[in-house]
Amino acid sequence: MIDIHTHILPGIDDGSPDLETSIKMAEIAASEGIDIMVATPHFIPKDKEIERDRVLKKTEELNEYIKNKAGLDIAVYPGEEVFLSPEVPDLFSQGKLITLFDGGKYLLVELPMMSIPPYTKDVLHALMLKGAKPIIAHPERNREIARDLDRLKELVSLGALVQVNSLSFYGVFGRDAKHTAQRIVAEGMAQFMATDCHTARARSPRYLKTLQMLPQSKINLLMQENPEKVMTGRDIEASSERDKKSGKMNLFQKLTFFLGQL
Numbered sequence: 215m216i217d218i219h220t221h222i223l224p225g226i227d228d229g230s231p232d233l234e235t236s237i238k239m240a241e242i243a244a245s246e247g248i249d250i251m252v253a254t255p256h257f258i259p260k261d262k263e264i265e266r267d268r269v270l271k272k273t274e275e276l277n278e279y280i281k282n283k284a285g286l287d288i289a290v291y292p293g294e295e296v297f298l299s300p301e302v303p304d305l306f307s308q309g310k311l312i313t314l315f316d317g318g319k320y321l322l323v324e325l326p327m328m329s330i331p332p333y334t335k336d337v338l339h340a341l342m343l344k345g346a347k348p349i350i351a352h353p354e355r356n357r358e359i360a361r362d363l364d365r366l367k368e369l370v371s372l373g374a375l376v377q378v379n380s381l382s383f384y385g386v387f388g389r390d391a392k393h394t395a396q397r398i399v400a401e402g403m404a405q406f407m408a409t410d411c412h413t414a415r416a417r418s419p420r421y422l423k424t425l426q427m428l429p430q431s432k433i434n435l436l437m438q439e440n441p442e443k444v445m446t447g448r449d450i451e452a453s454s455e456r457d458k459k460s461g462k463m464n465l466f467q468k469l470t471f472f473l474g475q476l
């Protein structure tokens with residue numbers, strides 16, 4: 215499987231504090247069947263603008279260690295999780311941001327936790343005019359979206375893609391985030407699931423428990439097929455018949471979903 219959102223690079227943001235933790239995280243990922251990870255440290259315009267060369271160098275060093283010293287079969291690629299602000303489209307066209315896999319098109323962006331700022335639609339639109347394809351990270355954790363899913367639908371209708379966190383299904387971010395993640399996937403709005411791992415403990419790179427809540431075919435789509443398209447620069451349809459079909463839950467999963475709504 216391919217994990218497109220991780221904070222596995224050591225000592226660069228609020229994720230892994232050191233190499234030892236990064237290796238533990240890679241071991242957990244390998245035990246879950248993840249073989250490709252994108253390192254996506256936080257980039258916050260005007261506040262924490264990490265330099266692209268630093269991310270590329272740290273990714274290379276971590277890969278070297280994972281393969282040659284830890285002997286794990288995991289490849290780490292560079293990327294960033296960019297806090298959405300009015301400066302982002304210009305930063306993108308200036309080449310200051312790292313897209314997923316450093317592939318040029320798919321940009322992982324995050325909203326504030328509590329609100330959807332009034333400039334959000336304009337910024338997403340401007341990014342797309344410049345050739346970027348924004349992927350909204352964990353919208354289920356945004357309070358306005360959890361309250362009203364139509365707020366996310368508005369952004370999806372503009373052409374933005376959606377990534378849910380596997381750990382939201384575990385309940386790590388609370389009941390609202392869990393139910394919102396379930397609804398986003400059930401309504402066919404998500405193209406990706408990723409771990410957004412920060413540690414080797416509670417927020418570690420795990421997803422296998424989501425098999426109790428989602429069909430295997432859906433997980434394959436969200437963690438293998440669509441991420442592969444990102445990796446190779448191919449297009450992804452926002453919502454296809456294939457996506458809706460694979461989103462069908464079996465009886466047990468439906469029961470789990472509806473009980474969770476009570």
Ligand SMILES: [Fe+2]
Nearest residue numbers: 219221295410
């Ligand atoms: Fe993140």
